[in-house]
Amino acid sequence: MRRFIKTPKNKKTLDNHLSSDQPLKSDILNNISELKKLFKDCSDIVFREFSIKEKKAYLIFVDGLIDTKSLEFNVLFQLLDKIEDIGEINANYFEKNMVTIAQVSESNYLNELVKKVLEGNTVLIIDEIEKAIILHAQGGVRRAVAEPETETSIRGPREGFTESLRVNTSLVRRKIRSNRLKIVSKEVGTETRTALAILYIEGLASDDLVREVLTRIDRIEIDGVLESGYIEELIEDHPWSFFPQIQNTERPDSVAGNLLEGRVAIIIDGTPFVLIAPATFWQFLQASEDYYHRFHISIFLRWLRIVFIFIALQLPAFYVAVTTYHQEMIPTTLLYSIASSREAIPFPAFVEAMIMEIAFEALREAGIRLPKLVGQAVSILGALVIGQAAVEAGIVSAPMVIVVSLTGIASFTVPRFNMAISIRLLRFPMMILAGSFGLFGIVIGSIILLTHLCSLRSFGIPYFSPLGPLSINEFKDVFIRTPWWSMDKRPKNFVHQNLVREKANLKPSPKQDN
Incomplete structure (x- = not known):
């Protein structure tokens, strides 16, 4: 568990052991001794000792966080192989004439040097010089740029962010x-x-x-x-x-x-x-490739997501409410089918729905945590086998399996995982309200949810805008995505100046002969 630090007394940091303005001294052995005390029991910190015209020098870096080849060629090779070409020994001379690394800076404070070393830089300290040279030669093993796994797309760039x-x-x-x-x-x-x-x-x-x-x-x-x-x-x-x-x-x-x-x-x-x-709320229902497909396709996909987010939130609750309190709403033929399938079920519809929803969530979580190849098989086969076995054993009814499966599919249509998981969590209180009060409970829950959405803000911007508060002019990129030639203005909620996005009258048309 992470904890907040409320007072400076609780700060167990490097600054407690080292004054923020402690400068380097001309005696290199004294400086190295202080640094070794601060890096005590840090086996990955390397102190590379060498000589420059009979003066001791040290390179200090973290093993694994630097580009070793760059350090060898641009620093050690320059200082050791071309030692006879070295003129006056001072930090400014080395920085401008000897070190060939692109980014170089100076510092004469110990705490600053420690910070730079831990960030993956290399520090060069030379005897009788009260300034250290900081060499920006970060490296080490890094993950290559690859396609993002959580936001796959059919059309669009394939590059994704890394950990750097x-x-x-x-x-x-x-x-x-x-x-x-x-x-x-x-x-x-x-x-x-x-x-x-x-x-x-x-x-x-x-x-x-x-x-x-x-x-x-x-x-x-x-x-x-x-x-x-x-x-x-x-x-x-x-x-x-x-x-x-x-x-x-x-x-x-x-x-x-x-x-x-x-x-x-x-x-x-x-x-x-x-x-x-x-x-905003609507931002989580939009995918990046909505802007790469033609606008007809984007409009269809957005409405599909909007419909299915309601299904993911309300369908199990609606089924529980109708089968428990409002059977008169079900067509007679369908009512006979549901009644016959539930005839041998020992649980009420609410308990049945809770069992299946929790089992479905457990299977989904197991599929995520297991190795990728095994996880997919477990989640798919587990759902099929457990669902079929539960129906044959008379624990749940076939219509309930269909409702839960459709609800699970609907939750997968939400492009953003953090919004999808929120809808999945809210499904359970909606089911409780439906099991307790029927459709009246669903209506009460929906009103509370809608009121909550309208009351939220994100950095001062209404969360449910442009629907609440209503702004018709902003609807070009909410429920639909109008053609690019018509989206000539940026959203007014975010931009208060330079609203124009593109030149007017960009709508394409057949070339007319003069």
């Missing part, structure tokens, strides 16, 4: 090649010192939104951040709500599209999931 912060920012920079794309770097976590970057397009993102995002991140005091989910929970508006208020994605094209609409992206080092804020 700079690789991820470069993927976004390749999409938006503008100097107005700003990247603000931050660090969160007193122990993990996790790097993150806030991305926005100057002139599109609201200044108030950018300030609010920066303020919420700056007030975080926690010992470690290992995934973007930590940040999401610490900066959202309504932490007790079932619904996600910040979108996460693995796709650079999705991030670029949202940035162009005036939103802000947060990239966290160590995870491929990027946060996008603010987010």
Whole structure:
């Protein structure tokens, strides 16, 4: 369990052992002794000793976090093989004339050097020089850019984010090649010192939104951040709500599209999931490839998702309510069929539905946690075998198996996993209300749910907009996706200036002869 750090007394960090302004000394042995004390029992920290014109020098780095070949060729080779060419021995001379690594900086504070080493940089310390050279030669084993597994698409880019912060920012920079794309770097976590970057397009993102995002991140005091989910929970508006208020994605094209609409992206080092804020309810029902297909296909797919999200939420509850309290609503032929199938069932419809829904969720969870090849077989065969066996044993009825299966399929149509899991969780209280009060309970539950959705905000933006509050002009990209030549304006909720997205009158037409 992660814990918040409420007072400076609780901060068990490096800063407790080292004054923030302790400078380097001219005696290299003294400096190395201090650094070795701070890195005591850290077997992965390497102190590489060598000599430069009879002066002792050390390279300090973390084994596994640096590009060894780059360090050997651009630093050690230059300093050892070309030792006779070295002129005056000082930090400025080495930085400008000897070291051939692209990014080089200086520091004369021990705590800054420790921080840079732990970030994957290499520190060069030379005797009688009170400045250290920081060599930016990060490397090590990293996952290659590949297609995202959680957001597959038929049409669109196949590249996805990785666990490297700079690789991820470069993927976004390749999409938006503008100097107005700003990247603000931050660090969160007193122990993990996790790097993150806030991305926005100057002139599109609201200044108030950018300030609010920066303020919420700056007030975080926690010992470690290992995934973007930590940040999401610490900066959202309504932490007790079932619904996600910040979108996460693995796709650079999705991030670029949202940035162009005036939103802000947060990239966290160590995870491929990027946060996008603010987010609305309808945003979670949209897939990135909606904008790559022709608009007729996108409209059909969006309406399909909207219909099936209602099925995923309400169908089991509706079945329980009708079969328990409102049998007169069922056509006679269908009623006879349901009654005959339930004749030998020992449980009421509500208990039957709960058993099947919980079993279905357990099978789905087992399929995710098991190895990929085995998991798919277990989830599919388990559902078929258990469902068929339960019907033959007279524990559940065949119509209930059909209802639960259709509900499960409906939940898979939601493109965003965090919204899909929220709908799956809310299905259970809706079933309880239906089992207790029938259709009246479903209506009460729906009113409460709709009221809650209308009351939510994401960084000040109404969560249910543009439906609540109503804004007809914003409907071009909600229930439908109009052609690109008609979406000439950006959403007014996010952009308060530079609303024009494209030139007017871009609708294509046959070429007319003069």
